[in-house]
Amino acid sequence: MPGTSGRVTKARLQRLSGWFGGDVITAGSKGYDDARRVWNAMYDRRPALVLRPAGAADVATAIRFGREHDLAIAIKSGAHSAAGHSSIDDGLVIDLSLMRGVTVDPIARTARVNGGALLGEMDIAAQAYGLVCPVGVIGHTGVAGLTLGGGIGRLQRHYGLTIDSLRAVELVTADGRTVRATEADEPDLFWGLRGAGPNFGVATAFEFDLHPFGPLLHRGLAIYRGSQVRDVWAMVDEYGRAAPEAVALIMAIARAEPAEEYPPSVAGEPIVLVAYNHSGDAAAVEADTAPLRAGPEPVSLTSGSQPYLEVQTANDLAMGWGHRSWILGSYADDLRPDVLDALVDHVADAPTGASISASLQGSAMARFA
Ligand SMILES: Cc1cc2nc3c(=O)[nH]c(=O)nc-3n(C[C@H](O)[C@H](O)[C@H](O)COP(=O)(O)OP(=O)(O)OC[C@H]3O[C@@H](n4cnc5c(N)ncnc54)[C@H](O)[C@@H]3O)c2cc1C
Missing domain, CATH: 3.30.43.10 (Uridine Diphospho-n-acetylenolpyruvylglucosamine Reductase, domain 2)
Structure with a gap:
């Protein structure tokens, strides 16, 4: 019909x-x-x-x-x-x-999150009490899909993956049972849900531990020419091997577009960006990030502190619905110099908006089983 x-x-x-x-x-x-x-x-x-x-x-x-x-x-x-x-x-x-909606218990430092809630709801509800759950970087992403896949973002090296803060999942299984999975109840299901989550049923609610945090996130951004990529990578690689856990670091290779938003010397050209977020004490930022200023000379360098909630939604419009998008991720221990050169050449010819980025993992993300 x-x-x-x-x-x-x-x-x-x-x-x-x-x-x-x-x-x-x-x-x-x-x-x-x-x-x-x-x-x-x-x-x-x-x-x-x-x-x-x-x-x-x-x-x-x-x-x-x-x-x-x-x-x-x-x-x-x-x-x-x-x-x-x-x-x-x-x-x-x-x-x-x-089924959106988030309820925070500020005394227990927990959040109950309905299955259809978005990251932005959770960030706002938790920050109202000076708390946070480490989630992703775009406010309109779903808590469910992100959590069931692990959850990476700006605070994970400090507080662990999103699933490391997960305490319970309420689920309607494929065979119609309603279950509550925790470390103690349905432990095998709970283990599987933390990473392979979309395979077991429909998650109707989540419970998370929250961590005292905020309201400010300390940030820095350096822009280099594409031709500096080998030296920039050497600096990032060395720093990353012993970086403080409060520092999240990303290196991206992209084109400086829209051109008017970049220094004229690199506008429209391939560039390398190194951005950090420091989620610890403001007093520690200078020393913790000093090695990032001891490398090659950047074309521009900015730093400062910004409300976490502002940072978490800063790219929501740029990453809004309705674009045709192709995203691929992988893990690597190192990048060879010739690969770095090839990546710079690639973004020089790629469609507008194409970029390649490497995010530092490890620290608290690696401490949990
Ligand atoms: C713009 C953008 C930014 C992103 N940023 C990050 C980031 O910072 N960190 C990060 O880790 N990931 C990030 N991702 C990846 C994102 O976390 C995953 O694509 C995630 O699966 C999206 O969840 P969703 O609920 O929005 O998506 P949906 O498309 O609704 O669902 C994604 C998957 O999860 C399953 N699923 C959804 N809801 C449920 C549920 N309630 N119960 C069981 N299964 C369910 C779906 O079947 C599907 O397989 C980003 C993706 C985009 C497009």
Whole structure:
């Protein structure tokens, strides 16, 4: 029938609407095109049905409905899967966007986060009490997808991966059970959820430990010419091997565009950027980052302190929905000089917006099992 898959009849949808508390959206519904969108515009999929649960009971209903009608299921929280995994042609999308919301217990220093919440909600709720959970760097990313994959960002070398602060996950499993997984209850499931999380069911809520932090993050940015890449890497590599845990460091190779935002000597040319975030004491920043100023001469150098919440949303617009995006990540112990040269040559010819970056891992991220 028009607007639904052959397996989902109008009568069955009407019955579902009777006991489903959230939204039921098919190809014939108003809002279908909005409901099927994901962050990455490379993926333009047409699900048979989008269900937006209002709570955990609706999630169980949605899973049961999908199974009974033999529909492949995609789960959508923040919709930021770069590979488009939160939508599916002809299947069922369980979209948790009605299940946002974060509650902080400032005494216990914990947060309860609903399955559809975004990072920005959690950052704001926690910072209201001078607390933080280390999450990602773009406020409109989903807590669910990020956490279930591990979670890296600006504070992880100091406080560990997002999953290192995770204490509990409430989940409706693929076979319809509602479970609460912690170190003590369902420990194997809890272990699997911390990194391979999207494979076990729909997470309806998370509980995190929070850490005293903020409100300021101390930051610095140096810009070098592309031709300095070998010397810059040598400095970054040496610094990274013994960097203080409060320092997060990223080196990027990109083109200086839009040209008017860069010094004229490099505008439009390949550049190397070295940026740090220092999440410790302001008094320690100067000494902790001194080796980063002892390397090659930068074209420009800026530093200062900024409210953490401001930093966390600074790139939200630039990284907004609707762009066609291709992202690939990997781990490396070192980069050979000829690889560095090739990367600079590559960004010189690449489409606008292309960049290659290396983030320092380790420290608290490596201390947890
Ligand atoms: C602009 C941008 C910035 C990013 N920044 C960072 C960053 O700083 N740090 C970082 O670690 N990662 C980052 N990522 C990667 C991001 O964390 C992952 O793509 C993550 O999976 C997105 O989660 P989501 O809920 O927004 O996405 P979705 O597309 O909704 O979901 C992603 C995956 O998780 C599954 N899933 C979603 N919700 C649930 C749920 N409730 N229960 C079970 N499975 C679920 C989906 O099925 C899908 O496979 C970024 C991605 C983008 C596009």
